[in-house]
Amino acid sequence: MTIKQISVFLENKSGRLAEVLGILGQENIKIYALTIADTSEYGILRLIVSDFNRAVNALKEKKFTSNITEVLAVSVPSQAGSFAKVLKAFADEAISIEYMYAFKWGTSATLILRPENIESALNLIDKNKFNLLKPDDLGNL
Amino acid sequence: MIWNKTFECMSREEMNACQSRRLVDMVERMYHNVPFYRNKIQELGLHPGDIRDISDLKKLPFTTKQDLRDNYPFGLFAVPQSEIVRVHASSGTTGKPTVVGYSRRDLSTWSEVVARCLVSAGAHKHDVVHIAYGYGLFTGGLGLHYGSEEIGATVIPVSGGNTKRQLQIMRDFGSTVLACTPSYALYLAEAMAEDGVSREEYKLRVGIFGAEPWTESMRREIEAKWNIKAIDIFGLSEVIGPGVSCECECQDGLHVQEDHFIPEIIDPVTLEVLPQGAEGELVFTTITKEGLPLLRYRTRDLTSLNYEPCKCGRTLVRMKKCTGRSDDMLIIRGVNLFPSQIESVLLEMGETSAHYLLIVDRENNLDTLELQVEVEQKFFLDKISELQKLSKKIQSNLESTMGLSINVKLVEPKTIERSEGKAKRVIDKRKFLS
Numbered sequence: 001m002t003i004k005q006i007s008v009f010l011e012n013k014s015g016r017l018a019e020v021l022g023i024l025g026q027e028n029i030k031i032y033a034l035t036i037a038d039t040s041e042y043g044i045l046r047l048i049v050s051d052f053n054r055a056v057n058a059l060k061e062k063k064f065t066s067n068i069t070e071v072l073a074v075s076v077p078s079q080a081g082s083f084a085k086v087l088k089a090f091a092d093e094a095i096s097i098e099y100m101y102a103f104k105w106g107t108s109a110t111l112i113l114r115p116e117n118i119e120s121a122l123n124l125i126d127k128n129k130f131n132l133l134k135p136d137d138l139g140n141l
Numbered sequence: 142m143i144w145n146k147t148f149e150c151m152s153r154e155e156m157n158a159c160q161s162r163r164l165v166d167m168v169e170r171m172y173h174n175v176p177f178y179r180n181k182i183q184e185l186g187l188h189p190g191d192i193r194d195i196s197d198l199k200k201l202p203f204t205t206k207q208d209l210r211d212n213y214p215f216g217l218f219a220v221p222q223s224e225i226v227r228v229h230a231s232s233g234t235t236g237k238p239t240v241v242g243y244s245r246r247d248l249s250t251w252s253e254v255v256a257r258c259l260v261s262a263g264a265h266k267h268d269v270v271h272i273a274y275g276y277g278l279f280t281g282g283l284g285l286h287y288g289s290e291e292i293g294a295t296v297i298p299v300s301g302g303n304t305k306r307q308l309q310i311m312r313d314f315g316s317t318v319l320a321c322t323p324s325y326a327l328y329l330a331e332a333m334a335e336d337g338v339s340r341e342e343y344k345l346r347v348g349i350f351g352a353e354p355w356t357e358s359m360r361r362e363i364e365a366k367w368n369i370k371a372i373d374i375f376g377l378s379e380v381i382g383p384g385v386s387c388e389c390e391c392q393d394g395l396h397v398q399e400d401h402f403i404p405e406i407i408d409p410v411t412l413e414v415l416p417q418g419a420e421g422e423l424v425f426t427t428i429t430k431e432g433l434p435l436l437r438y439r440t441r442d443l444t445s446l447n448y449e450p451c452k453c454g455r456t457l458v459r460m461k462k463c464t465g466r467s468d469d470m471l472i473i474r475g476v477n478l479f480p481s482q483i484e485s486v487l488l489e490m491g492e493t494s495a496h497y498l499l500i501v502d503r504e505n506n507l508d509t510l511e512l513q514v515e516v517e518q519k520f521f522l523d524k525i526s527e528l529q530k531l532s533k534k535i536q537s538n539l540e541s542t543m544g545l546s547i548n549v550k551l552v553e554p555k556t557i558e559r560s561e562g563k564a565k566r567v568i569d570k571r572k573f574l575s
Contacts, residue, residue, distance in 0.1 A: 005523075007521075007523035009516050009521055009528075009551075009553060010553065011552055011553050016553075037525050039525060039528075039529070041550050041551065042528070042551055042552075044524075046523070060518070063553075063554055064553070064554075065516050065518050065521045066521070067518070067521050067522070067523060069523040098524060099524075114523075
């Protein structure tokens, strides 16, 4: 079960992020997770939202370049060593992770992963009995 | 000193007679040897016999860079290929370069005119001429090279690049004359200052600079930093290469070698010849060339002509430093660049939108280029590495097409201004007019 993430191309200019978030707010779209990968000239804003279809359309209308990427969300107990355990499993199977971000909520924490190969990552998660979140789970946290 | 007093100091009447004789002869040769020109002349209802002296020049058709392109590579040559002993080329708009061919006599004409230029700049056989123009298809290096040999100077064919080595050779070999682009001369001056080696270690006394536009304030800066006389030399490969015209030590206009190349100034819109002294587009007719003779070639450079005899004793007409162009060609580090070249590279790649903005600037006296390209929705991937790959790819495609390194910056769609009619594709922040 994958989660749809929106990626938006942003130039390094002040106000651009505020503009994107403003558009989503106006459309009454909730943001569940957010991260930015940046270079000196531009960045990629990555978001998980309550309604990706509407979000993409709203952004397109305002001439933002965006696309949708499948990512995986894994929930782990909020305790020392639990991220490491998940990543070691990936390393052992030699499944590369293109990027990831994470956040803690109450007694658990969530990893958002973009593996190079989604299928083998899903198998690995299944085999190791990691807690894979469904799209709705993120909204219910 | 004057290299060839007969031709450089003749009276206007003698010059007119010489030009007339040579023009009549050239039109005859072109008519019989170049189908392109025969057709053009016939289309105007003319016959070579109608051209009797230079007052008939204005009847003849123009030649443009497009004509050279349409006849790529050798279509306008007026002698069989067995008579062509050298070929040079400069970059063109569509990836196809402009090709020029020289007969043995053309090469000796070229050496002669460059020799005149060097001598008018104050160089002589005891000089050590340091040539930091690129050698190769570009006419800069070899043009200066043969002219310097002609006057019997000691030639150092360093070619471009490797600034540290340039400076070391200038010191160790005692270079007295430097030939390169004016911006590179300034760059060398700064590198010299950074090196901490005293100016006293250099024997340089004259600089002959060309291949790109430069201002009076750049001249003053070069002269102050190097403590030399900075002389402007002009040329274009289509006409022959460097040496078409050059300043003398009076630095008051560039003497045109008009016994070989007749200059005219026209209105770039009406194509009418303008009265003496008026500013307009410079047009050249080559009257002695064999390989690639050109009738009224439109240079697109804007300037004016001064027929007053010069204090130096030369009577050769003087053209003002070029003040601009009547087309969108840019000269970047001595390389010709048309914005349409960029567009065709982007279109060919098809991985971005073809909307772009080129920003030209000058940092530390070297031209810099930044190309802003819009990222398009359908090619946008969610990975920084992919975006970096894309800008690298654009950069290397541009470099292999144009021979210029351009810094590529990806921007959001629709950030590049769309204007009605002609889009603004270039912002040139360099200042050429002082």
